[in-house]
Amino acid sequence: MKRIGRQTLEFGGPSGIPDGLPSILGRGAIGGKKEAAGPLGGDFHQTFDDGRLNTQSWEKAEAQLQKEAVSVALASAGCQPQEIQMIFAGDLLNQCISSTFGLLDYQIPFLGQYGACSTMAQTLLMAAVMVDCGAAEKTAAVTSSHFCSAERQFRTPLEYGAQRTPTAQWTATAAGCVIVGKGGRVKVLHGLAGRAVDLGVKDPANMGAAMAPAAADSIYQYLTDTGTQPKDYDGIFTGDLGMVGSQLLLETLKDNGIDLAPMHNDCGLMLFDRQSQDVHAGGSGCGCSASVLCGHLLNRMERGELKNILFCATGALMSTTSQQQGEAIPGVCHIVHLRV
Amino acid sequence: MKRIGRQTLEFGGPSGIPDGLPSILGRGAIGGKKEAAGPLGGDFHQTFDDGRLNTQSWEKAEAQLQKEAVSVALASAGCQPQEIQMIFAGDLLNQCISSTFGLLDYQIPFLGQYGACSTMAQTLLMAAVMVDCGAAEKTAAVTSSHFCSAERQFRTPLEYGAQRTPTAQWTATAAGCVIVGKGGRVKVLHGLAGRAVDLGVKDPANMGAAMAPAAADSIYQYLTDTGTQPKDYDGIFTGDLGMVGSQLLLETLKDNGIDLAPMHNDCGLMLFDRQSQDVHAGGSGCGCSASVLCGHLLNRMERGELKNILFCATGALMSTTSQQQGEAIPGVCHIVHLRV
Numbered sequence: 001m002k003r004i005g006r007q008t009l010e011f012g013g014p015s016g017i018p019d020g021l022p023s024i025l026g027r028g029a030i031g032g033k034k035e036a037a038g039p040l041g042g043d044f045h046q047t048f049d050d051g052r053l054n055t056q057s058w059e060k061a062e063a064q065l066q067k068e069a070v071s072v073a074l075a076s077a078g079c080q081p082q083e084i085q086m087i088f089a090g091d092l093l094n095q096c097i098s099s100t101f102g103l104l105d106y107q108i109p110f111l112g113q114y115g116a117c118s119t120m121a122q123t124l125l126m127a128a129v130m131v132d133c134g135a136a137e138k139t140a141a142v143t144s145s146h147f148c149s150a151e152r153q154f155r156t157p158l159e160y161g162a163q164r165t166p167t168a169q170w171t172a173t174a175a176g177c178v179i180v181g182k183g184g185r186v187k188v189l190h191g192l193a194g195r196a197v198d199l200g201v202k203d204p205a206n207m208g209a210a211m212a213p214a215a216a217d218s219i220y221q222y223l224t225d226t227g228t229q230p231k232d233y234d235g236i237f238t239g240d241l242g243m244v245g246s247q248l249l250l251e252t253l254k255d256n257g258i259d260l261a262p263m264h265n266d267c268g269l270m271l272f273d274r275q276s277q278d279v280h281a282g283g284s285g286c287g288c289s290a291s292v293l294c295g296h297l298l299n300r301m302e303r304g305e306l307k308n309i310l311f312c313a314t315g316a317l318m319s320t321t322s323q324q325q326g327e328a329i330p331g332v333c334h335i336v337h338l339r340v
Numbered sequence: 341m342k343r344i345g346r347q348t349l350e351f352g353g354p355s356g357i358p359d360g361l362p363s364i365l366g367r368g369a370i371g372g373k374k375e376a377a378g379p380l381g382g383d384f385h386q387t388f389d390d391g392r393l394n395t396q397s398w399e400k401a402e403a404q405l406q407k408e409a410v411s412v413a414l415a416s417a418g419c420q421p422q423e424i425q426m427i428f429a430g431d432l433l434n435q436c437i438s439s440t441f442g443l444l445d446y447q448i449p450f451l452g453q454y455g456a457c458s459t460m461a462q463t464l465l466m467a468a469v470m471v472d473c474g475a476a477e478k479t480a481a482v483t484s485s486h487f488c489s490a491e492r493q494f495r496t497p498l499e500y501g502a503q504r505t506p507t508a509q510w511t512a513t514a515a516g517c518v519i520v521g522k523g524g525r526v527k528v529l530h531g532l533a534g535r536a537v538d539l540g541v542k543d544p545a546n547m548g549a550a551m552a553p554a555a556a557d558s559i560y561q562y563l564t565d566t567g568t569q570p571k572d573y574d575g576i577f578t579g580d581l582g583m584v585g586s587q588l589l590l591e592t593l594k595d596n597g598i599d600l601a602p603m604h605n606d607c608g609l610m611l612f613d614r615q616s617q618d619v620h621a622g623g624s625g626c627g628c629s630a631s632v633l634c635g636h637l638l639n640r641m642e643r644g645e646l647k648n649i650l651f652c653a654t655g656a657l658m659s660t661t662s663q664q665q666g667e668a669i670p671g672v673c674h675i676v677h678l679r680v
Binding site: 001007057085086092101103110126129130136193 | 341342343347349396397399400425426430432433434435436437440441443444447448449450451452453454455456462466469470472473474475476477493532533534535536538657658659660661662665667670672
């Protein structure tokens, strides 16, 4: 592994031997009913009609989503839990309890991560670093979100039926997990850990606007560090900026001489059909970009439709307390470069 | 870096060149009034009589503790913020807002960690891995806790004046930060990422009992992996098991043929004077073990009083929601081996 430019990591050691690169050995994308009914419904490995997944609470259901995602990913990698030497996991719930309780039974050394909705990129980045440097042969990266557990924790009781503003996004009920090791087809070539960026957006119903500056900062830095342009990639996927944040990102980068539009899509705009599924500005939540990556995007990479992508997951770093105390909402964006 | 045994990482590459090892370049230990009045008061780099640190809330004060800890650590390492290529940080507050807002101004690539009170060991472990493998030249690890922000989030409003049981611990108002790079006197030789261990303890006023099994699991595994015994170290410091958890740890390891007692101390028992400071079973909170490490322990290492220690920070992985839903309290313990 080596650093290139200011912030980017290049995997594979100085020689950059392809077989030595960290790669995706297995994966699992789990979704709820609404996600199954969306345009990417066929890309999930498993979906659940019951929002409680046969548990007694939404929080336990979210933990179950992570458990299922890991189970599917392990099976697709042909691995037992004891072969996984570290698991990187996090979620949106206070003290990341979906990860704690969802993964407890696997008994894998556990490193909790907190990156809000950027967690899939952050955990995958950490998992890839550990494999690349020999700290582990196999690692796992997993995250989740659940519409109902997020609503009642961050917003209002569901029963209250609060009206949502047009800029609001819909938290996905979903989870994604990848198993990282050497020898898989889809390689992790580069990674970038983003800086928290705060341009003063304070509206918690407009997370896209809060996160777009961080996405612009990280993508601009990544392209600068690697000396590449958007057209060098088959796709650059942010998650989850939604409609508002995506437009802001494209405008910001255009102002800086980068035309991202032809290559860009956003996981929050892909997961749901905004016309028919009433999700306002799009999907969000750790599970949104996680399940789009672990399902749809990696499916397309394995089919050869996409060969070279940037996965740029974005997170809004806030809590109800920070909101109540008048803080703005800093964003963060971590990037992983994947190639077949 | 290489793996030894089942879970332990050995830093320094196959050759183990001492100058190539990650090491402590600078550090900062910040405390509140009660911490300043305790037996380790003289070991802090900075203490504050005002629990609000001139801010408008306890949460903002906790963020300020992290900011100060990083500031002191940077100064003692002779570094500018832009030289730090990654910062690993976390805390107990929902969505880790002390880390987000405390570190925002530094503009360092930010990787949020969640390990509850084990966060200092987890962040230091991550920071050391990144330096060892060349992902970064210099990294930082920081965490904090604040008695008042923790009480009102996890327990009861302070104004309520709830009586505490004898097994309860007192959340330290403190923060600790280390700057990790190559060439410092105190080296990071080994690290271990722990598994979450749940033996069914459900009492949130007895975190020591909830975390002791994880401490036993990680310490037993570390000694097995490295083929060492407690007497090979000048000290083995857990944090923060308090009186109840420490006794359980010693008994559990004794039952497994390991006599930890002569070398063991617990950061939660060191930070406060239990006789005069009314902290019941001892100190706790991310900032407890963090400030004891970054102040007292590293002071003693630099004076040559301690040359070879294990720092074994423990965390209780729970939230108020998981408690209300009847879940037990899994513990986790991460270990870092430091030597002058």
